[in-house]
Amino acid sequence: MRRIPVWADVVLIPLINLALAVFVSGLVVLYIGESPIKAMRVLLQGSIGSAYAWGYTLYYATNFIFTGLAVAVAFHARLFNIGGEGQAALGGLGVALVMMAWDWPHWALALPAGIIASAFFGAAWAAIPAWLQARRGSHIVITTIMFNFIASALLVYLLVNHLKLPSSMSPETPSFPPGAHLPTAHEMLGWIGVRFPKSPPVNIALPLALLAAFAVWVLIWRTRLGYEIRAFGHSEEAARYGGISPVRIIMLTMLISGALAGMMAVNAVQGEAERLVLDSVQGAGFVGIAVALMGRSHPVGVILAAILFGMLYQGGVELEFEMPAISREMIVVIQALVILFTGALDNMVRIPVGRLFMRIGRSGAKAGTGGNG
Numbered sequence: 001m002r003r004i005p006v007w008a009d010v011v012l013i014p015l016i017n018l019a020l021a022v023f024v025s026g027l028v029v030l031y032i033g034e035s036p037i038k039a040m041r042v043l044l045q046g047s048i049g050s051a052y053a054w055g056y057t058l059y060y061a062t063n064f065i066f067t068g069l070a071v072a073v074a075f076h077a078r079l080f081n082i083g084g085e086g087q088a089a090l091g092g093l094g095v096a097l098v099m100m101a102w103d104w105p106h107w108a109l110a111l112p113a114g115i116i117a118s119a120f121f122g123a124a125w126a127a128i129p130a131w132l133q134a135r136r137g138s139h140i141v142i143t144t145i146m147f148n149f150i151a152s153a154l155l156v157y158l159l160v161n162h163l164k165l166p167s168s169m170s171p172e173t174p175s176f177p178p179g180a181h182l183p184t185a186h187e188m189l190g191w192i193g194v195r196f197p198k199s200p201p202v203n204i205a206l207p208l209a210l211l212a213a214f215a216v217w218v219l220i221w222r223t224r225l226g227y228e229i230r231a232f233g234h235s236e237e238a239a240r241y242g243g244i245s246p247v248r249i250i251m252l253t254m255l256i257s258g259a260l261a262g263m264m265a266v267n268a269v270q271g272e273a274e275r276l277v278l279d280s281v282q283g284a285g286f287v288g289i290a291v292a293l294m295g296r297s298h299p300v301g302v303i304l305a306a307i308l309f310g311m312l313y314q315g316g317v318e319l320e321f322e323m324p325a326i327s328r329e330m331i332v333v334i335q336a337l338v339i340l341f342t343g344a345l346d347n348m349v350r351i352p353v354g355r356l357f358m359r360i361g362r363s364g365a366k367a368g369t370g371g372n373g
Helices: 008-029 035-046 051-076 083-101 106-138 141-162 183-190 205-222 223-232 236-241 248-260 262-272 284-294 299-322 326-343 346-372
Strands: none
Touching: 008 035, 008 223, 008 284, 008 299, 008 326, 008 346, 035 051, 035 299, 051 083, 051 205, 051 223, 051 248, 051 262, 051 299, 083 106, 083 141, 083 248, 083 262, 083 284, 106 141, 106 248, 106 262, 205 223, 205 248, 205 262, 205 299, 223 236, 223 248, 236 248, 262 284, 262 326, 284 299, 284 326, 299 326, 326 346
């Protein structure tokens, strides 16, 4: 059977799934008495219709790239890491502790420190479920779910009792030192004479996320460790027979996955809030699962899917404002439909596309045989 080409797997099938999700979403909007065309126009205008809109879309996309990459790396080892929410939250704790520990003189020093702290704390939080899976056989799905709740409770305790200002009622840390401020898109583009609005929070974490995506591509497809991760994911027994240690692969994969999720805090905590607040992740850990599914666990696909969900988040805010009949819950329904068609109903598109490429392969083989005759 002719395999589906990589471009069709990463681009064509997700686009068809997305088109189906948009069509069904349009039917839902029509059912509540609103115009699907107007809703789509408002969503697109609110998410990519201006530099201001692009700024917020790319800010959300940056979060989703980190969490999507975290899930994607684990997927390659057939590990379902759904603990990105907790790992990103602990990454934020690491950033906050390091940023408040010194009076940073310049962002060029604060940024590497934030990357290291967020990655370390995220990896450490993923290490415990990884060890339980590798050594005790505990299911990674169950343990990572539990650790999301534990991370939430831990942050509430620390923010309320130890990290907030004594005179403040808000469960948040003091603002980070001015030297920890990361350059925004407005400032970075200003260096080369390009004007960009000041208010969107997109910052230097965006190119960092793109570098992380490239690093994941190199890791998975250009290194021995990446080969071992993929081999383990395809068949644990065959990998074990080939001398690959399951314990080592599970631990390393989950550490890398947790580190990527934790690095989301560079964008959300150090870059945007410039302090640690109670819910800095805002569901991005769970959105990362959908991003990885839609992106087929490929870094390019993850980037494209992250931008799409960034558009849904930012455009959804504008849609709710411009068309009050479409509530926030309605936006969640649209996001759920995208997840449904790209995840649970993926084979509804994949199987016919696979058959189509199989027919193309047979036609090409017959034509080649006829030409040789």
